[in-house]
Ligand SMILES: Nc1ncnc2c1ncn2[C@@H]1O[C@H](COP(=O)(O)OP(=O)(O)O)[C@@H](O)[C@H]1O
């Protein structure tokens with residue numbers, strides 16, 4: 003039982019990271035119906051920004067987190083402006099291929115600058131290095147931190163999307179672009195803002211994964227990116243709470259499979275879940291089963 | 297108030313508007329009628345800035361707005377109730393109405409206009425917390441009109457507000473359009489329901505495959521033999 007709870011706690015940490023990344027996939031898909039393949043690389047860049055801040059600039063975790071989020075925000079918005087905006091009226095496949103191109107560009111561009119080698123985050127010190135004991139279960143403070151930051155960011159996101167004017171504009175544009183424009187909403191600004199939000203969350207996920215697993219490399223985004231995408235589809239692509247729930251479910255499943263079956267199978271299981279959901283409930287857990295018009 | 301000169305719109309090779317000109321004077325209800333595919337929707341979408349014309353000009357109160365963004369046109373007082381209502385389905389009725397006032401900052405006046413919309417459409421008040429997608433067709437049409445009024449427009453563009461509604465509801469919608477006009481809002485009304493439209497309009501234009509083929513007062517066109525044959529089922 004203790005071991006099981008311990009695994010669940012590990013799953014929640016991993017799930018937090020998937021959820022943060024999944025949110026970006028789902029919001030961008032919701033608003034421009036694009037699977038932004040480059041999103042997982044923004045997460046990787048976030049991890050590197052955190053690494054540089056903490057290793058070379060020697061600044062603490064919180065300022066490094068904010069720096070990673072800021073850099074990723076700028077990067078995400080820039081990518082949208084340069085690569086996707088000119089294709090606003092192009093076919094979906096053209097945009098999709100562009101997104102793959104941007105992804106490769108970021109991966110190998112980063113590799114050019116920082117080399118392909120794996121880098122390690124500095125060891126944690128102070129309170130973050132401590133472990134919380136709850137009976138026989140031990141919870142590293144690091145995991146508490148990951149969960150706390152994720153929950154704060156998600157609450158903030160929910161507030162922005164549901165209560166602010168720009169959030170309402172985001173929802174309006176994702177439901178009906180023309181109608182939103184008729185309300186006087188600037189669609190381009192709203193799309194930029196969506197990329198900014200998603201990228202900031204990916205940046206946060208990047209630095210969190212850096213301090214959690216302690217090792218980063220330029221291709222680190224690929225597999226977690228795919229799994230986060232699975233999480234978004236699982237929850238219902240385009241639906242914000244769906245991405246959150248999907249992220250946690252995928253994270254927990256993955257950890258349980260590694261712990262109880264065999265860690266070799268964990269990725270296979272995640273993708274098996276994707277196939278299952280696509281067969282049983284194509285619109286995802288929280289999605290309405292409407293056929294998509296292509 | 298609104299003047300269109302020689303407006304042409306292409307969709308790729310399709311020439312949807314072939315140099316049309318029309319005028320709407322302050323305080324009028326002008327209707328644009330014509331068969332399916334004539335170019336009525338395209339005309340309204342170009343006036344509100346959703347489509348870009350290849351040539352021609354759009355003047356609002358003498359000012360050239362041909363290159364103005366859709367957003368700025370809303371600010372200048374153009375409000376468009378699109379074909380098929382296009383309410384935001386998973387938002388509540390109230391949220392839809394609030395989005396209609398998206399560009400306004402005058403909270404007190406917005407609250408007044410919300411009351412005005414609820415007076416025009418009491419059912420929207422009853423349903424204010426309900427998701428717009430769950431409303432009936434007629435209620436959605438009322439919401440779409442109410443939402444457009446929330447920007448406090450000087451001119452209201454209406455695209456087939458009677459589409460798909462039961463005759464009794466059509467009558468009600470037309471009465472409300474009359475009331476809105478009496479309260480001082482200029483109306484450009486696109487309709488396939490020609491007899492109803494001609495009855496409430498001061499003036500009318502008839503479109504056929506991208507061109508305006510006839511114009512006159514509503515009463516004159518009702519008498520016209522061509523119109524009777526083509527659009528009034530007589
Ligand atoms: N987005 C579009 N792409 C291509 N053709 C279009 C588009 N919108 C309208 N059309 C064409 O333009 C013409 C006029 O359409 P429309 O303005 O919708 O007519 P109406 O509203 O009078 O029924 C039609 O031939 C229609 O097929």
Ligand SMILES: [Mg+2]
Pocket residue numbers: 333336337338379
């Ligand atoms: Mg039409």
